[in-house]
Amino acid sequence: MSRYLYSIIRCLPDPRTGEFVNYGAIAGDPVTGDWEIRQLSKTDRIRKFAPVAVLEIAGSFMLQLGADIDAHRALMEEGGEPLGEEWLQRLHHDHRNVVQLSPPTPILADNAREALERVFQHVIIDPVTQPRLGVTKDVLTRRLRDVYHRADIDESLIHHRPHVFVGAHVNYTMDFAIANGRAVQLTQAWSFRRSSLDGVSMQVKAWGYAIDRLRQGDEARVIDSNNQRVSTIDRNVDLQVVIAPPETSAQEHVFEEAQEIFASLAAQVHSLDDVEAVGARAEMLLRRL
Structure with missing residues (x-):
């Protein structure tokens, strides 16, 4: 057997949700150039999940990928x-929108077709994945509202998606603020159980920068997205984070980086198992007003 590499080709109707x-x-074998592609044969559930336009993009990508492989076979001759x-690796890095490729992963096989057979038997999950099981950001924010x-x-x-302004130039849209003239709690949700986390990593850093300026004492205010009501924010405002924890090593790496930011900002981190504590904390702080 030889060392082959494989990537799962995924279709994302809305890349923002994951x-x-x-x-x-x-x-394929990067040494010998023995590459093969294979599409799922049963597409009924895919068609229910993804619009036709998205499937056309994925289909065109597969056709182009096959053409590239065939062209290089001819060149090798x-x-x-x-x-x-x-x-x-470049395909994985460059395709981060409707079509995405999982990180290249080694697998032992005698040829590319056998490698794909193993992938389809043991790796591919058909077809709606973890976000449907309750790990998207939307699910987290709905749970928080409840x-x-x-x-x-x-x-x-309860201010959903309010605008937080810090100093003269920094602003960030938070998931929730509990405020009535003065904010008593700011809450943000993050899902680390996604196929691509590059966007999440950048968002955590941008959020962290805004909150750090707040913690440093810059004047800050929260403006409700609906009625433009303004509330002030104290530098020591209660900061809560609710997460869907990682499951893979790649997700764990991004989460560990985020944990450092959460800790530096004195944010309390909760999973869905103890999200009730966020509401209890907000209720207690409001009673102190």
């Missing part, structure tokens, strides 16, 4: 170099 369906896979590992309501907090004090 929800995806597996569309196919690519596997004339003495050209095979498609190497850097080619697959928690605030169960805590018997007046609806007028």
